[in-house]
Each structure stands twice: as structure tokens, then as C-alpha cells.
Amino acid sequence: MEILMILTVGVLFTVATYMILSKSMLRVIIGVVILSHGAHLLFLTLSGLKQGAPPLLGEEASAYTDPLPQALILTAIVIGFGITAFMLVLAYRTYKAHKTDNLDELRGTEDE
């Protein structure tokens, strides 16, 4: 199962990279979102899949899945959400000001 997940993650990373390299700001944002999905899944996969009960002590199981990666991923999901929200609003604002979301046209002046 790990192999399957790793391959899936590879696809996620590939598509995310492709999106990030494009010119449209929105595509870049989508790319970043997919990239963070990939990272979360990769993290979870590498910590070992299905090796015990959910990390809830009430389950009274002999073994639990590793809770630490889950805690870290939880933090990452929330922060990722914050960043995506910010980027979206920034894109909205940039579009309002410059009437384009093409990154090439948004380049600064020669002096910068």
C-alpha cells in the first residue's frame, strides 16, 4: 500500500510543479494547494500506514498509529489554508489593480 501511495504522491508533485511553473497566478495557487496535499500524504505514508488503532486512548488497543506526524500534518493543513486564503485575496487585489493575472505582464520595472 505504501508503494501505491508513494506513486500517487509522485503524480501529485508532478502536476503541482507543472502548475506552479505556469504564467497564470491562479494556476500557481492551485499548484501550491496540490503540492501541500502531496506533502501531507507523503508525510503520513512514510510514518507507516495502518499499524494500529487510531490514536485515541479510548480504543484500548495494543498499538496505535503514530500520533506525532498527524499532529504535524494538522498544523500544516491549517497553515496551508491560511496561506492559500491570503494568496487568493492577493491575486484578487492584484487583478483589481492591474487588470491581469499574467505573471509575465506583472514584472516590475527594469530597475528592480
Next chain:
Amino acid sequence: MSTLHLVALAPFIMAIFIPFFYFKFRHIHTGWFILPLPLILFIYLIQYLPLGGGPMETVERSVPWVPSLDIHFTVFLDGLSLLFALLITGIGTLVVLYSIYYIANKKEEPLNNFYVYLMMFMGAMLGVVLSDNLIVIYVFWELTSLASSLLIAYWFHKEKSRYGAQKSMLITVTGGFAMLAGFSLLYMMTGTFSIREIITYGDAIVTSPLFLPAMILILLGAFTKSAQFPFHIWLPDAMEAPTPVSAYLHSATMVKAGIYLVARFTPVFGGAPEWFWIVTGFGLFTLLWGSVSAVRQKDLKGILAFSTVSQLGLIMSLLGLGSAAVHFDVVDGQSLYTVAVLAAVLHLINHATFKGSLFMVVGIIDHETGTRDIRKLGGLMTIMPVTFTISLIGIASMAGLPPFNGFLSKEMFFTGTLNSATLDIFNVQTLGVIFPAVAWIASIFTFVYCMIMLFKTFTGKHHPERLEKEAHEAPAGMLISPVILASLVIIFGFFPNLLAYTIIDPAMQSILPGLLEPGEQFYVNIYHWHGLNTELFMTMGVVFFGSMIFLNHRKWQETTFYLKERDPLNWFYDSGLVGLIKGSTVVNDVQMTGRLRDYFTYMFIFLVLGMGYMLWNTGALAVDMANTADISIYMYIITLSLVLATVVIPFVSSRISAIVLMGVIGFLVALLFVVFRAPDLALTQLLVETVMVVLFLLVFYHLPELKKETFKPAFRLTNFVISIGVGLVVTLTALSAHALSYENPISPISDYFVENAYALAGGNNIVNVILVDFRGLDTLLEVLVLGIVGLAVVVLIKFKAKKGEDV
């Protein structure tokens, strides 16, 4: 902290108060407040001289600085450091006095800057010569470079000053870095930064494979600082500094720091043939190059600058020749080769006196006539009699004429080279003839530029119309310092043995330790008349041929050799600098394009190459198909849907489909979290995904359609290749990590949380307990981040730009 520490630090402390003196007592020249300090230090240091005879007692005081790294601020005072410390404070006193008259206290003259830099230099230089710890030496060493550069650029409105300052900075600091590397190598060999401890390692260093690299790196530092060929080019341009600075830093003290370093390391490296040949070879070549170049100069300070280069080469070559002494027994306190070291120390002192006075004299001429160009000057002998007398003494000494001190060291220099010509070690053999020959030829040119300086300035017809000012004798105050130095030239000339056992022997003991039995002293007896020997005939030859060349100067005055005065080696520096700037511009243009895509491309390519190389190089690549959990059919369905939804995304051109696909991906990931027994993650992901879809919908409503991106095929292909590369590297890394994690089982640190979640935090949901209890502070800060994001979002949406205002 001892008094000796204070000696090195006092100038720095003084520097703090200088602005106060300057602004509070504006009508008094700031120099008067500074003057007592070097004088007091000088008098204090004199006490350490062994005036009562017998060997000098060394003093050592240590203050820990970074003990864990073996860095201690250890001051160590022996003959060599005392000699330099006396030069620094003694000449320093005279220079400060001279500068009071040289730099007038005008309204806009930033005297406070000048004296702060000068004090910084004095402290740093004292630090270099008094420290025993290599790292401390390095720190002070770079400080002298910095101070020197600042002083050269003192009149920074002049283009040439800035050029000279930058040049000296680049060259000396580059050398300083090399020196630091050399010091580190020494540390690797010995495990200590203390010079005296390093000296005790002796053979361990000589046999080490790092011996030669360390030696060359340290010599690079010494050669750049002491303006040895081919690094000497910064010194003539440093003459843009005010003349007191040239007299002090660029002839008497700072440029001798390299000499100091070579002398200091002679006990470590001396005796090796490489050391002998490199130090002697570069020294002699610099001597020759400097003296020949000096003849071509038309600016008095230019002549003095190249003369300094040449004399530094002379001292350097003497130290090189003298290093052979360690291979020979010393009989009655002397051997054929210790005489070279003796000559080096003597000439060091002599050069400081006569060159210091000459620089001050040139400053006076510049000050009183407005020019230093020998083509404009002439006939000043009667107008400036005192200046003329001082110059005559200084120049005669520089030319090596009796009865001045320059003659003594010049004769001894010839003796040293003649003795070395007969060396039977280091493969000298017939090559040895080169030493006295080069010395002799260089001395002829030295004589020629001395004649040019003297006669072109003081004799001939006076042309008042060529001068910017009406020439007259300098004020008495300005003459005090050069008069004192010129008197020293005569005193040391007539009574050289005043120095013999007070300072020369102690300095020689530091340069050549271990040659003598404890309590013994070197035999130092300096006198003028040695009988009709080779040295005397060599001097006569110098005077004869030198005069012949000078008298025929009309014949060679029109040659291109004479007319082109700029050192040809400057071409390398100048074009190197231009190339450096051009190169950086090209790199900058390539790298800083202002396109997000380019930046990402660089990062991704680096990631792929770096990770790929590491995987391949460390042999970490591994795939392990076993040890995997069972795969149920619904897993295939979920992952297949996820892959499909993802792969389609780049081809979608409608906003709404993109959002829907994003949502599908998000919810599928949440589903995977459920399968992988992470209920909290699944819940959070569901919540976040829902909000995210709403947010996307809101924002997309205002944004343009996702246009079908019309890229050139090449552009699309590179994107595609990079993406595949990233995906591949990530996959391979993950596969290897997965496979290797079974090979090297690591016990997870999370057991602690599992065991203690209930006991310590009273919670059953371990993930929650970690977040809100064990790592509660992190979560609090995360909330803070979200708060900031919230504020930023509100501001960005509500913000209404005024007309013409940019975002």
C-alpha cells in the same frame, strides 16, 4: 586584563572620546588631545627595553576570549613585538604632531574622522604585534586594512582617493583571508592557535602534508600587506591619503606588518628550502622592480611609494636569506647567515626613520608649494633651507651613503647577500651569484631615484609661475617631527651600537630562537669601516654607476620607459575589477529576472539535481516491495480517482471545473486520512476543504477565466521535463526512505506521547493533546499566524486605493 592589554586597547578607547573633543572644543585642533596618548604609550614601552644589558625578559598576559575555541587574548611582549610597538607609538607620536600642522583646523575639515581612523589603526597595529593568538592577530590585521582604507579615502570627494582605498582594501583583505586559511591549517596540524606553542611543534609541522599550503597562504597575507611583487600595486595608489598617513601607515608601520609576520613565523617555517626561496626570491624581485619603477615617477610621493616597495623587498629578502641560519651553528653569537637577520632588523629601524622624515618633507613641499611634481619644482634649496637639510640627510641615508644609518644597513645587506651566495644547502650553488648581483643593480637604481628626488626638487632654476602658491619655508611646528627623525638618522648613523643590545639582539632572539644557549646573546657590533672589502667596492660602484646614469638623464628622459610611469601590472587589477563587475551583472541578469517562473525553475532544478546526486552518490536508492500493508479494492478506487482528478487539472480551462476538481482532490485526501486512521486530520481536512471551495468560488467570481495558456512548445516542454523530474525525484526519495526505514528501524519518539497523554494531560485523543498541551505554545503561535492572515485578508479586500496610488 593587564597594562599591556590596555596598551593595545587604549587607542580604541581614545577613539570613543575624539568626537567629543572635536565638537566640544572646536577651536582647538583635535590633534592636541590625541598627542599625549602615543607619547605615554611610547614612554611606557621603553621601560621594557633591557637597558641594563643582558637578555630581554619576555612578558605574557592572557585573558580568555572564546576559551572553548582556544581563542585567548594573550599579549606577548618579546624583542620583535617591542621593536614594532616602539615604532608604532614613536612614529605615531611624531605623525600626530605633524598632522596638527599639516591638516589645518578648517571649518568643514572632518578632523574627528581622521583621528578616529588613526587611533583605530594604531590600536589595531599594536594588537597585531602584541598578540600571541593567531585569531586575535587576524582580527587586528583586518582592522588595520580597514583603517588604512578609510584613511586613504579621507578626502573621499576625490575619485582617485576612492580608487586607491578600494584597491588597497581588496588586495590586503584578500591576502588576509588567505592568511586566515593558513592559520586554520596550522591549527589543524598543531591543535593550538598560540604562536609560541606552534613553534614548539617544529618537526610535526615540517613533515605534515599541509606544511606547504599553510606556508604559501600565510605568505600571501604577508606579501599583500607588505606590498611585495606582484601585489605592490596598491601602495602607489594609497598615496592619495594625507601625507601624515602615508608616512605612518604606508611606510613606517602598516606595510611592515607583513615583515613582522614573516619574522614571527621564521621559527616555524624557517629552515625549509621553500621558505628560503619564496621569501628571498619575491623580496629580491620586489627590490629590483620597486627601485626601477621609482626612477620613472614624476610625483615625489610616487617615488617614495615605489622606494618603499623596494625597501620592503630588501627587508623581506634579508629575512629569507637569514632563515638559512637555522641550519648552521652559531659561534660567538654570530654566523655567516645571522648577519642577514641582523641587517633586516637594523634596516627596519633605519627605514622607518629616513623614510618617515622624507614623507614628511614631501608633505611640507606639497603644503608650501602646492605641487609634488618634479617637473614643476626646482631651486627650492635657498627658499626652504631647513627642509632641504632634512631631505639631504634622509636621501643620503636612503641612497646608502656614509655616515648615515642607511649606509650601515646597506653594507650589511651586501654582506648578507654575499654570504648567502656561498650557501651549500637548498640547491643554491651557482645560482647564489644572483643574490649580490640583484642587490647591487637595485642599489644603483635606488641611488638614481635618490639623486632625482634631491636635485630635481632643490637645485636648478626656480619657476614660481609653475607653482600654485608662493613657496616659503614651513612653520616651525611642522618641521619638528622631520627634524627629530633626521636627527635619529644621524644618531643611529654615528652610534649604531646604541641599538645593538637594547633592541636588535632581543628582536633577533625572537626571530631565531633556539640557536643560542639560554643566556647567550647575538654578537651585534655595527661600525662603519670594515676595511677595503667587497661591500665597500660594491658601494663605490653603486655611487659611480648611479651618478653616471643620473648625469645622463637627458638622454633617457624622452624614452617611453621614462614617460610611462604607471605600473604595467595595474592592468591586471583594473581589467580584473571590470571583469568582476561585468560578470556579476551577467549573473545578476540571468538570475534576477523578475519572473516567478524563473525563480521556481532554478529552485526545482536545484532540488532535482541536488537530491538526485545525493541519492545516486550515497547509494541510497532502494525499493522494497515487501513489508507493505494489504491493499483493498476501495484503495485502488480512491487513489485512481485522486490521480485522475489531479492529472486533468492542467487541461481545464473553465473556472468552475477547476474549483470542482480541487474540491474532489481535497475530499479524496480527507477520505484517505480516514482510511489511514487519522480521524482528526480527516475532520480538519473536510472543514478546510469546504471553506476553501467557498473562498475559491468567491474570488474566482471576480477573476478572469483561466485562459488556455498559449505557450511555445519549448516552454511547455521545459515545464513538463522539470515537473517530471521533480515528481520522479520525490517518488524515488520516498521509495528509498520507505525501504531503508525497515533496514534501520528507528524507535519513534512518539511513544512518550502515547504513554503520557492521559497521565499528564488527561486527554484520550493523543493528537489533540499534543497540539493543545505538549506543543501548546506552537499552536498558540499558529493561531497568531491565522490571525495575521485574517487581518491581511480584510485589509486587502477593504483597502481602497486613492487615485494614482499603487497597491
